Amino acid sequence: MARHTAFAAICVGICAAGATLGGCDRPAETAAPADVFLANVAEYCGKAFSGRVVANEPPADADPFxxxxxxMHVRGCEQPSRELRIPFHVGDDRSRTWILSRTDSGLRLKHDHRHEDGSEDKVTIYGGDTVDSGSATRQEFPVDRESVALFQREGLKASVENTWAMEIHPGNIFAYELTRPGGRKFRVEFDLTEATELPPPPWGHE
Incomplete structure (x- = not known):
């Protein structure tokens, strides 16, 4: 019932914004997977959850995690049918925010990186768009051209083949994942069964 209510509210928001789902009377089960995925994440607006790294291959010599x-803290929910901002806190490091937004054809994931004073890192607002419909539980984001140019400029050659993914299994887990050819895989999973204490705002977004 809670998931249906959340989806219905987001459907109203989408129609009000002029986007199309084939009409607000369209059943949730026939809505675009991107909209259902976004609605599933938006159910957790205002809540935070603890996570753990379940894959980090090959292991780094100095693992920052x-x-x-x-x-993770689902905030930035002013327009939940169009954009969600999800800070990812690593200890006291509040530099990372995932920006998940709706496009005409699917979803976009960007990474907002800030310094403690709120200024932008030189490697920020990178990510990619979905290239297929994905599903209500998993969406993948191959690196986009702008991000490739950024990585090349900053000497991050390995990152030009990145693919990021997000998964949500309501009432169970939310996952963030990074893969690239050659065996690189990073995945962190957050336990949605129990909310944790809200963290401070991410840097630059007080």
Whole structure:
């Protein structure tokens, strides 16, 4: 019932914004997977959840996530049918925010990286758009041209073949994943069965 109510509210928001789902009377089960996915994440607006790294291959010599408290916080929900902002806190490091937004053809994922003073990192607002419909539980984001140019400019050659993914299984887990050819895989999963204490705002978004 809660998921149906959340989806109905987002459908109203989409129609009010002029987007199309084939009409607000369209059943949730026939809506675009991108809209259902976004609605499923938006159910958790205002809540935070603890996570753990379940894959980090090949292992790094200096792992920035090791022994750190990992928390995602679904905030930035002013237009939940169009955009969600999800800070990813790594211990006291509040530099990372995932920006998940609706496009005409699917979803877009961008990474907003800030310094403690709120200024933008030189590697920020990178990511990609979905290239297929995905599903209500998983969406993949191959790196876009702008991000490739950014990575090349900053000497991050390995990242030019990145593919990011997000998964949500309501009432169970939310996952963020990075893969690239050659065996690189990073995945962190957050436990949606129990909310945790809300963290401070991410840097630059007080």
């Amino acid at each position: 090791a022994d750190k408290n990992l928390v």
